[in-house]
Amino acid sequence: MTGTQRWNGRTATRLQDALRHSIEDFAQHLNVAPRTVARWHHDPDLVPRPMIQQLLDHALETATPEQRERFYADDEQTTSAVALSAALAVVLKGSDILLVRPRTPESASWQFPAGVVKPQSSPEAVAVRETLAETGIDCEVRGQLGSRIHPITGVYCVYLLCEYLAGEPENRDPFENINVRWVPTTQLTKFIPTDRIYPPVLDAIKEAS
Missing domain, CATH: 1.10.260 (434 Repressor (Amino-terminal Domain))
Structure with missing residues (x-):
């Protein structure tokens, strides 16, 4: 080899x-x-x-x-070709929220649909496109909830509050994800540990309830 x-x-x-x-x-x-x-x-x-x-x-x-x-x-050199940022779609449908379960073993919890944001792309466009590509759910961005460096991955994340438009959840990316489903917002912390959830996401859920 x-x-x-x-x-x-x-x-x-x-x-x-x-x-x-x-x-x-x-x-x-x-x-x-x-x-x-x-x-x-x-x-x-x-x-x-x-x-x-x-x-x-x-x-x-x-x-x-x-x-x-x-x-x-240089076998010891590791460099990042580009600074990584991601758009995360917080999709609400009434009292439910859309989640995906990654296939990678290091992922201990469910996540929001997400996609890498390239320099020429907007987080809003990425959130809508990747949500549809991953889950079959069409959504519309209502606004940004904020951004942060993710405490686990170290990725710069932009959180977008999205409204459900159409579609039924299906795992359209089985190579990356195990499952896709709607989860009652009241049970979100059973799927994602509270300390991993961006606080404005919880605030937005409370306002929408």
């Missing part, structure tokens, strides 16, 4: 840097979701699944000599 003997988040993002790819470009190059690449930035010790390791092997084997030289130049 031309690539490393063992892939983890650290070596995967080093390959991304060697190829001079953004998170979106590297994800497209590997044919994986941008969130997968983002997780490697969040957790350098995360070991990808065997299928993804094969994709990384192929990406390294087909890299140019110059790109491979950059990859092997």
